[in-house]
Amino acid sequence: MxxxxIPESVLxxxxxxxxxxLLIERADKTGYWQSxxxxxxxxxxxxxxxxTRELFEETGIVADGKNIVLRDWGLSNIYEIYPVWRHRYAPGITHNTEHVFSVE
Incomplete structure (x- = not known):
């Protein structure tokens, strides 16, 4: 199993x-585009x-802090986790906090 x-993530x-x-198409849901x-x-x-890890895993882009720098917006969004995905989280977890970053 x-x-x-963990109900804390990055965008x-x-x-x-x-x-x-740049938007990427989800491999598990054709036609669904996201950051x-x-x-x-x-x-x-x-x-x-x-x-840094997610940027590399999903795009191959390495944020080295010199040539490619991730910017922390200091902004968080709290949203309800769709019921269909709640089984991935501990019992009773219904919301996720997503922290916003960007890279140019």
Missing amino acids: RPYK VVIHTSDMQV VTGSKDLPDEPLLTTA
Whole structure:
């Protein structure tokens, strides 16, 4: 059995200097497009680490902090987890907190 997902995640908006945004199509849901997202692997994992890992896993882009820098917007969104996905979380977990990052 897989461990429960941690209800804290990141959203990474990838954009150009003229604000064109890269969206990726979900492999498990054709026609559904989104920015990079992903949950923490460990409760104490720093959000920047989560964002860096998810950016690389989903795009191959390495945020090295010099040439490619992730920006923490200091913004969080709390949303209800769709009932169809709640089995991935510990019993009683109904909401996720998503922290916003971007990279140019």
